[in-house]
Amino acid sequence: MLGLLGAFVSLAVIFEMLRRHKLREKYAIFWVFLSVVIMIVAIFPATLIWAARVTGVEVPSNLLFFVASLVLLAVNVQLSSEVGRLEGRVRTLAEEMGLQRLALDKALKKELAEDPFDEC
Amino acid sequence: MRQLPERPLVVVPALNEEESISGVLLDLQASCPSADVLVIDDGSTDGTGRVAAAHGASVVRLPFNLGVGGAMRAGFRYALRNGYDAVIQVDADGQHDASYVKVLLAELAEADVVIGARFAGEGAYDAGRGPRRWAMGVLSGTLSRLAKTRLTDTTSGFRAAGAKAIPVFAEHYPAEYLGDTVESLVIAIRSGCVVRQVPVAMRPRFGGTASQSPFRATVYLFRAVTALALALVRRWAPA
Secondary structure (H helix, E strand, O other), rough: OHHHHHHHHHHHHHHHHHOOOOOHHHHHHHHHHHHHHHHHHHHHHHHHHHHHHHHHOOOOHHHHHHHHHHHHHHHHHHHHHHHHHHHHHHHHHHHHHHHHHHHHHHHHHHHHHHHOOOOO | OOOOOOOOOEEEEEEEHHHHHHHHHHHHHHOOOOEEEEEEEEOOOOOOHHHHHHHOOEEEEOOOHHHHHHHHHHHHHHHHHHOOOOEEEEEOOOOOHHHHHHHHHHOOOOOOEEEOOOOOOOOOOOOOOOOOHHHHHHHHHHHHHHOOOOOOOOOOOOEEEEHHHHHHHHHHOOOOOOOOHHHHHHHHHHHHOOEEEEEEEEOOOOOOOOOOOOOHHHHHHHHHHHHHHHHHHHOEEEE
């Protein structure tokens, strides 16, 4: 019951965030998929029990916790790598901006020296 | 192939060095007037950029702090685009003696990367004891073997890069901790650059002291070894 509620709330939140442009589709798809899986497990607990038997886990809820922690870990690692990539890009942009500003300063100064009466 | 550089560029990464930068720039003008000077103002909140510009240096103002690695890569890119055949890194805190710039430059006739080393005979520099010393030992031991030459001070920021190393560094100069010193050397060696060191004397730095507490030294050892190990196994496309 609680799982069903949780899945519903997260689906609603994701939809609302997408609507307000606060979440990109590429991330939303994953969370929607996850919510749907949680919902299925909440509605049909038999799926969880079946999965636990197949994988040889004695207590079905342990399988749930194990899989959930793995999924969260994977998401974290993925986000860390994404942040790293963004940092790299920001760094390149910052360097480039500094270099461009210097080039612009020099060009303006040169123009001013050549043609001091020209307004620019 | 290698020859004495004709158009050297001195790159000075500076973060809030309003007080010492003018002395550094004056020293550079006095001891090597032919070299252009590029100051990278790495997001300073004081007048570092203004003071540097007043001394006639070109100033790249980074919009926020990138660390020495980011500042230096900007410097290498500038050098590459403007046709310089050597880049010499000189710190803005006055620690590096400008009169050695010529010594580093001369050695570029024989090598692609030249390190100004503090322990190699000349000048006094205390590496400290315990973990910090071990870290230095591990770093210089490993890098010496890689470079097939004796390197004693791999974390020195006083260094010169020649025409072969500039495009490599313009593309790959690392911004991470110790990346600007240790990893950059690994990158240079792995892309076929010849690394040498020359002895230099360094002035004691004004203000701030190197971290000496045993705890911080141990952290340093750990991070240095990690940085080195990562640098050795990391994949990267040669420029």
